[in-house]
Structures are given as structure tokens and as C-alpha cells.
Amino acid sequence: MKFIDEFRNKEKAKKIVRAIENISTKEIKLMEVCGGHTMSIQKFGIPSLLPPQIELLSGPGCPVCVTDRKYIDQAIAYARLDNVIITTFGDLIRVPGSSSSLDNEKAKGRSIKIVYSILDALKIAKENPTKKVIFLAIGFETTVPGTAAGVITAAKENVDNFYVFSSHKVMPPAMNALIDEGVKINGYIGPGHVSTITGTGIYSGLAENFNVGCVISGFEPLDLLQSIYMLVKQFEEKNPKVEIQYKRAVKVEGNIKAKEMMYDVFEYRDDWWRGLGTLANSGLGISKKYAKFDAERKFDVEVEKTKEDKGCICGEILKGLKSPKDCSLFANVCDPSNPVGACMVSNEGACHAFYKYNRE
Amino acid sequence: MCLSIPAKVLEINGEVAKVTLGGTEYNASLQLVEDVKIGDYVLIHTGFAIQKLSEKEAQETLKLFNEFEELNKQLDEEEEKTGKRIA
């Protein structure tokens, strides 16, 4: 068992599609809220396999896409401080800020290093004791425990030139907000990797309060098709609930150890999402206990006034209201080599995935 | 940025595991998981193993896919009887 090939069989896929056709009678809109799902769905051409009454929408699932432009501007302000090294995941570096980007700043000689893990950032801090190393922490519940582990390690090892600038976010407030705002969604394809950490409890409000089911899905084509089958079945039987399709990775209780570390280092705060605005308790800031690792408490910088680009409709796309092809900049002014908006930057962004797999 | 990929654990040294992923070897932190053994598959995310994959559950899911096979057979039979294309 390699946990990949087994879930990619074409013949089996056809059979699930037929089963879906067999039970589906009504129009239904399903939203995926994970960038990894967005990418798989486009890559494997899932929409073209489905009967026309089943529509798939892409939601606010890519952490790069939902990150506030103000956050980028503030990171740029940090990068311009003396004796600072910025460490970041690769995707963030190309996201446009109001008047610059981290990439731009790097070209101008600021010290900005791409890392694959917070542990690499910590290593850089240890190797450069005269510099202050700031790690740009973005991502949902999947990524938060790693940041927590990094901070706990820094505390244990007394690394005192290491700071985290958090834009970590949690998924459920966004999923609720979309329905609250009136976006028509009949079921969520639940984020598989977020759920490996959180477990299923965080989604229970969806069915109870909004009558919307959620099936936590794996990332291979058979996983996605089976999850769609389960959601259509729930919908046709008027029985919305939380189910796990991705059982090989997701347990009802999630990853308890990772959660404990996450809540040791972080606490909830309100946060701003591209497209959705400010959502209560949707973000995570460093807790008092670890305050000395918090870049926001440590560095006082002047941040420029946020300017959004005219014409970019990322916000609407993230809410499932529009598709990349509705954007007048798509594939002419805006493409992966020159992204105007965040959705074109990350591989997992809706515009990027659409550009790569579905341009015609 | 946040894809997570299944990788096989080759070696464990304290809190770090050497894992292999399509032939390439990486080091991954085991700080976030418990009871990982050599030979296990784990999901790797930004340098951390975030969850152990369960072979048993994977087999169960694959078995469910076979139920679709059954269903297809039934649909075929019905089709034959009625002469109508079903789904």
C-alpha cells in the first residue's frame, strides 16, 4: 500500500460517477474549502465527469489567497528593518502588497529567505545570533501545530532572536460566514488535512444550524468522487451530517497532541479574510505565555495604507460567487508569472489552478 | 503551500524521522505525533509528520469502492431487463 496509486483507478472512477448519476435528481452546489482539493479537482478534470446538475465551487481554502494585503505590507515593513532576516514559505514571497512584494524587497537587497519548515527558520536564527529572524506564519489548522512546535522548541532552546509574525487562521468561521452571507452551498467537501488535526467536532454546527452537510475528503480522484457521492446522498435523503471519507488520515478526535501544542502557543482573535472581511475568532495570535516570540509585540513599524488592485476579483472568487474566467484580467494581464492577485500566486489558488488545467 | 504528502518512515532518531517519498529522502519532525514506528506511513506537512496513516482504514475505503462495482453490476442487469439506459 502506497496510499496514492490505489486511489487513482480510472475504471473505478467511472463506476462511482455512474453511482452518482444514479442517485442525483436535484441541482446541488458543493464547495471545497481546501486549496489542495481545488488543485486535484482541476487536475483530474472532476467537474467534466459529473452530471450537469452538480456544481463545484472553490472556497476560501488557500492560506496564501485569503491572507490580508495588510499582512504583506507589514511583512515588507519588517523586512526593511536593520539586522532582520525574514523567513517565509515560498508562495508568500510573490503575493503583491500595496506597492511592493517580498520578492521585490529581496531584489533590492533585503534579507528574505525561503524555508520549507519553521524548523529551518529556527536554524537560521541559531546560525545568525546577531540578527533577528522573523518567521511569517500563515496557514490553517494543518500548519498551526508546526508553528507551535517551532515556538516551543525556540523556548526550550532559549533562542532569543527568533520571532513569529502570525496570520494563522481557522477554517470553521469562514465556512459559516459564507452560508450566513447567502452563498448557496448545499454541502462542503471538508478540508482533509485541516481535519487530521482538528477532528470532526468543528463542523457539527454546519448541519445543526445551517442544514449543510460536510464530508471530509482525501485528495485523490477516487476520494473526491466518493465524497461527492456521499454529499449527494445526504442531500437527496435530506440528511445533512458530518462524515469522514478520508478515514485513513482523519480521526473523529483529530490529533490531540498537535491540538494541545497549538492551544499552548496560540489564542483566538478576530482576523481579516480576503473576500470575507473581519470574522470573529477566526485568527490565531501568539499567547501571553510565548509573548517574547511575537513579532507584533516586539517590532513597531509604520505600515503603508492598504491599496487593493482595481479589477482583481479574488474576493468574489474566494466566496464561490465568481469563477476566474469572469475576471477581465485573467490570462491576459494576470498569469502565474505576473500575478495581480493572491489567487494567481499559489499552486492551490483558484486562478492558478484554473490557469494551469482549464484555460479553454 | 500546505499540501501534505504520504511518506514512509525509514529511520527514527529521537524526534526526527528519515522518510522516503517517491524515492527522495527527507527528514521530518515527529514532535506532533505519537507511536510512529519504522515502516509506518505518515502525512508530511511543512517538515512535520502530522498524522499516521492507517492501512486498515485505507483498505476499508478501497472496499467501499468495490461496492460501487456491485452497484454498477446491478444497474447493468436492470438495463438488460428493461432495455433502457440507466444512469
Ligand code: SF4
Ligand atoms: S491542505 Fe489545509 S491549509 Fe492547505 S489548502 Fe488544504 S485546507 Fe488549506
Ligand code: SF4
Ligand atoms: S485572475 Fe488575477 S486579477 Fe483576476 S481574480 Fe484572479 S488573481 Fe485576481
